[in-house]
Amino acid sequence: RKEVEQDPGPFNVPEGATVAFNCTYSNSASQSFFWYRQDCRKEPKLLMSVYSSGNEDGRFTAQLNRASQYISLLIRDSKLSDSATYLCVVNQRDSSASKIIFGSGTRLSIRP
Amino acid sequence: GAVVSQHPSWVICKSGTSVKIECRSLDFQATTMFWYRQFPKQSLMLMATSNEGSKATYEQGVEKDKFLINHASLTLSTLTVTSAHPEDSSFYICSAASGSWEYEQYFGPGTRLTVT
Numbered sequence: 001r002k003e004v005e006q007d008p009g010p011f012n013v014p015e016g017a018t019v020a021f022n023c024t025y026s027n028s029a030s031q032s033f034f035w036y037r038q039d040c041r042k043e044p045k046l047l048m049s050v051y052s053s054g055n056e057d058g059r060f061t062a063q064l065n066r067a068s069q070y071i072s073l074l075i076r077d078s079k080l081s082d083s084a085t086y087l088c089v090v091n092q093r094d095s096s097a098s099k100i101i102f103g104s105g106t107r108l109s110i111r112p
Numbered sequence: 113g114a115v116v117s118q119h120p121s122w123v124i125c126k127s128g129t130s131v132k133i134e135c136r137s138l139d140f141q142a143t144t145m146f147w148y149r150q151f152p153k154q155s156l157m158l159m160a161t162s163n164e165g166s167k168a169t170y171e172q173g174v175e176k177d178k179f180l181i182n183h184a185s186l187t188l189s190t191l192t193v194t195s196a197h198p199e200d201s202s203f204y205i206c207s208a209a210s211g212s213w214e215y216e217q218y219f220g221p222g223t224r225l226t227v228t
Contacts, residue, residue, distance in 0.1 A: 034216060043205050043219040044156065087155070089217075100146070100217075104155040 023088030135206030
């Protein structure tokens with residue numbers, strides 16, 4: 001089982017729709033979590049950090065569920081410009097090492 | 113804020129030559145810098161983590177003698193691909209964090225390396 005798993009998609013939704021992605025992680029030592037978006041042939045850009053209490057930034061809401069070991073990203077009123085690959089990032093530390101693990105990404109395509 | 117630059121943006125070199133890629137944090141001090149590689153349609157793979165003034169920590173399977181990393185200051189890290197071969201052709205991306213590994217990372221625009 002991969003340490004961080006994402007549904008690769010692609011998710012193809014109409015403009016204005018609400019779409020949600022999940023990202024599961026296997027190691028309970030995971031300590032910090034982030035969502036990034038990456039456009040084709042570009043570098044990842046930080047979308048938002050994911051806090052235990054959940055956080056919201058405009059149309060984007062991120063949640064963390066430690067009990068079930070997943071994070072989620074909800075996009076409301078989707079725009080054409082939201083088309084991208086969304087990467088979850090999990091930072092974990094245990095007694096021997098600290099690790100940064102990227103999910104393989106979920107592709108989102110918004111259609112007019 | 114939190115701008116990271118990389119130079120060059122793309123480079124084509126002959127097999128056997130060495131290529132140096134620079135990563136700079138422009139408006140903050142980067143305690144930690146990371147180097148990644150990404151092949152087409154694949155996810156980012158962390159190559160190494162470097163802290164200013166100390167030796168880089170390489171991920172398993174990454175040859176430290178082939179991928180030389182120097183983090184000489186709080187705003188500059190370099191990756192040198194030595195004796196490059198066609199299989200080293202990839203998209204190399206650096207990122208920087210103002211704290212340690214658990215902080216948000218800000219990515220440079222990447223360097224596309226093609227080895228002929």
